[in-house]
Amino acid sequence: MVDVAKRAAVSVKTVSRVVNGEEGVRPDTKARVDEAIRQLGFRRNDSASDLRRGRAEGIGLIVENMSDPFYSVIGAAVERVARLQRHLLLMGSAEGSAERERDLTGAFLSRRVAGLIVVPAIEDHHWLAAELAAGTPVVFVDRPASGLSADAVLTDNDAGVRSAVEHLAARGHRNIGFLGDNPEFWTAGQRLAAFGSATAALGLRSDLTAMGPHEVEGIAALVETWTRDSDPVTALVTGNNRLSVTALRALRRVGKRLALVGFDDFELADMVEPAVTVVAQDPAAMGEQAAHLLFRRLAGEGGPARTVVLPTRLVVRDSSHLV
Amino acid sequence: MVDVAKRAAVSVKTVSRVVNGEEGVRPDTKARVDEAIRQLGFRRNDSASDLRRGRAEGIGLIVENMSDPFYSVIGAAVERVARLQRHLLLMGSAEGSAERERDLTGAFLSRRVAGLIVVPAIEDHHWLAAELAAGTPVVFVDRPASGLSADAVLTDNDAGVRSAVEHLAARGHRNIGFLGDNPEFWTAGQRLAAFGSATAALGLRSDLTAMGPHEVEGIAALVETWTRDSDPVTALVTGNNRLSVTALRALRRVGKRLALVGFDDFELADMVEPAVTVVAQDPAAMGEQAAHLLFRRLAGEGGPARTVVLPTRLVVRDSSHLV
DNA sequence: TTGTAGGCGTTATCAT
DNA sequence: ATGATAACGCCTACAA
Numbered sequence: 001m002v003d004v005a006k007r008a009a010v011s012v013k014t015v016s017r018v019v020n021g022e023e024g025v026r027p028d029t030k031a032r033v034d035e036a037i038r039q040l041g042f043r044r045n046d047s048a049s050d051l052r053r054g055r056a057e058g059i060g061l062i063v064e065n066m067s068d069p070f071y072s073v074i075g076a077a078v079e080r081v082a083r084l085q086r087h088l089l090l091m092g093s094a095e096g097s098a099e100r101e102r103d104l105t106g107a108f109l110s111r112r113v114a115g116l117i118v119v120p121a122i123e124d125h126h127w128l129a130a131e132l133a134a135g136t137p138v139v140f141v142d143r144p145a146s147g148l149s150a151d152a153v154l155t156d157n158d159a160g161v162r163s164a165v166e167h168l169a170a171r172g173h174r175n176i177g178f179l180g181d182n183p184e185f186w187t188a189g190q191r192l193a194a195f196g197s198a199t200a201a202l203g204l205r206s207d208l209t210a211m212g213p214h215e216v217e218g219i220a221a222l223v224e225t226w227t228r229d230s231d232p233v234t235a236l237v238t239g240n241n242r243l244s245v246t247a248l249r250a251l252r253r254v255g256k257r258l259a260l261v262g263f264d265d266f267e268l269a270d271m272v273e274p275a276v277t278v279v280a281q282d283p284a285a286m287g288e289q290a291a292h293l294l295f296r297r298l299a300g301e302g303g304p305a306r307t308v309v310l311p312t313r314l315v316v317r318d319s320s321h322l323v
Numbered sequence: 324m325v326d327v328a329k330r331a332a333v334s335v336k337t338v339s340r341v342v343n344g345e346e347g348v349r350p351d352t353k354a355r356v357d358e359a360i361r362q363l364g365f366r367r368n369d370s371a372s373d374l375r376r377g378r379a380e381g382i383g384l385i386v387e388n389m390s391d392p393f394y395s396v397i398g399a400a401v402e403r404v405a406r407l408q409r410h411l412l413l414m415g416s417a418e419g420s421a422e423r424e425r426d427l428t429g430a431f432l433s434r435r436v437a438g439l440i441v442v443p444a445i446e447d448h449h450w451l452a453a454e455l456a457a458g459t460p461v462v463f464v465d466r467p468a469s470g471l472s473a474d475a476v477l478t479d480n481d482a483g484v485r486s487a488v489e490h491l492a493a494r495g496h497r498n499i500g501f502l503g504d505n506p507e508f509w510t511a512g513q514r515l516a517a518f519g520s521a522t523a524a525l526g527l528r529s530d531l532t533a534m535g536p537h538e539v540e541g542i543a544a545l546v547e548t549w550t551r552d553s554d555p556v557t558a559l560v561t562g563n564n565r566l567s568v569t570a571l572r573a574l575r576r577v578g579k580r581l582a583l584v585g586f587d588d589f590e591l592a593d594m595v596e597p598a599v600t601v602v603a604q605d606p607a608a609m610g611e612q613a614a615h616l617l618f619r620r621l622a623g624e625g626g627p628a629r630t631v632v633l634p635t636r637l638v639v640r641d642s643s644h645l646v
Numbered sequence: 647t648t649g650t651a652g653g654c655g656t657t658a659t660c661a662t
Numbered sequence: 663a664t665g666a667t668a669a670c671g672c673c674t675a676c677a678a
Binding site: 001002012013016019020044045046047048049050051052053 | 654655656657658
Binding site for chain 4: 010011012013014017024025026029048050051052053054
């Protein structure tokens with residue numbers, strides 16, 4: 001900047017004003033500065049700017065796995081909003097590890113990012129409270145933070161699962177099996193509980209649940225067991241899209257055509273055989289809302305922590321019509 | 324850091340040494356400093372560190388679309404390598420726009436990132452040469468940079484397309500249609516050229532190509548035309564995974580069961596009907612290799628620009644066996 | 647083993 | 663409308 005200032009025969013402060021588009025620079029002065037910038041190929045050093053201002057114009061995003069479509073769509077949405085606000089996106093995968101999540105958080109905070117958007121792993125987050133109080137806003141996505149009151153964007157897991165159960169019940173299914181993830185994951189626990197209450201409310205069996213099996217073999221065995229009964233399971237609800245796909249493979253493997261409703265839509269759900277009915281979430285909206293919440297806080301909005309709960313949508317496809 | 328120094332009754336330099344794990348600090352001194360750090364909740368300001376060192380410990384990644392599985396897998400691989408090297412990942416979507424690509428590049432360079440990994444949009448990159456010369460390494464992925472000699476990681480498009488054509492020819496197909504993207508995209512052009520040479524080498528027709536149609540309608544109409552002939556097309560090769568899926572939908576729409584081989588594998592390719600034979604690329608390997616190339620340059624490796632060409636793999640599924 | 651001085655490039659403050 | 667000067671927090675070089 002000094003070089004530019006010299007060449008344009010002005011002070012560095014004037015150069016700074018031009019670079020930042022501030023008011024109060026005569027057009028001809030600005031022109032001289034711009035020309036000097038062009039000639040020297042000058043580019044502002046944002047590290048210095050960040051240091052002086054105390055904050056970096058970037059937001060940190062921590063997801064479980066960047067290559068999972070659910071998270072990459074969230075990431076893309078966050079990045080789009082961030083760009084409109086002239087912020088960069090720093091992104092990392094915690095891979096379900098609380099330690100990595102803390103490391104990433106620490107790295108982002110060291111870089112003095114303007115804010116953080118986090119899909120939290122299983123763990124307590126009270127240690128983040130100090131940072132929050134120190135003025136770095138944090139928004140949680142998909143699952144709320146435990147031990148901490150912070151903004152969050154969630155999906156209406158309860159209504160989503162209920163819509164799946166009611167849909168199947170309306171088609172005459174009485175014994176519905178639920179395949180979920182490890183209930184230590186907040187969403188898995190929520191969906192399991194929702195399955196319990198939805199089935200109970202309709203007078204259906206609530207005990208046909210299995211949390212954990214991820215492999216085709218395990219699920220295939222389970223399906224065999226559930227369908228050997230004199231009063232067999234005739235429909236499945238799966239707790240996330242990976243389980244939907246695995247269940248589909250398992251059903252093919254054992255040659256059973258049970259009805260199936262999956263939580264979370266997935267690419268080509270309409271092209272597989274059978275096309276899978278799903279309870280669709282809207283990950284792009286989740287990312288967008290989270291980023292909006294964050295930038296609102298950055299704009300100085302106060303008040304208590306907000307929680308945005310997004311609705312789900314039942315997308316009926318062929319797998320509803322089996323059995 | 325001054326606060327920590329005061330509390331531990333040492334100089335800031337000693338604190339700096341402890342924070343950076345440098346040699347030559349007595350254990351008891353280190354213990355005192357660590358305790359002060361803990362008490363004060365101190366966290367190093369990386370903006371200041373970056374400024375002083377002249378480089379940020381982060382790498383910038385520019386892709387076309389963060390939510391596309393191909394790119395998100397590349398991103399995840401880059402991030403993994405970056406983390407091992409204690410670097411953060413800054414990521415953005417250029418969305419096929421040369422202007423956005425330049426903006427993002429500029430933003431990353433302003434932040435003085437250690438290096439750049441770019442999936443280039445259609446355009447000349449000689450303007451980047453100055454930065455390259457100034458010491459910021461750049462690695463291109465999926466397509467090479469034009470007007471600039473830089474490291475690149477590519478897929479062997481020629482061998483990939485050839486393997487598809489030879490596979491179909493071996494199954495007796497003589498009239499193979501090729502559906503590609505706009506040949507302004509480097510990969511699309513490469514694959515089209517490869518199709519031309521592979522068919523010519525086998526004495527097959529090379530003129531059954533269509534570059535551009537992306538919609539089910541357009542492709543359906545094309546298939547109708549190609550199959551109305553007295554000497555009809557019996558097999559298709561598609562130039563990327565979106566086209567594979569669209570072609571699949573189009574074939575269903577018009578009720579034709581042509582053989583199909585797609586370039587690039589996709590999730591559930593084995594579960595759709597018919598399961599689609601593909602020429603698989605390895606995006607995770609591409610991202611990983613690109614990051615390795617970058618860090619090798621950062622470690623001071625000199626020499627001319629390297630180009631790494633990764634092989635493809637033909638994955639045979641049901642769609643090979645039609646007609 | 648530990649400390650002092652100076653400067654990285656920018657922006658805020660206060661002058662002019 | 664423009665400029666001089668002092669931070670921002672850290673690290674390099676050198677000194678003790």
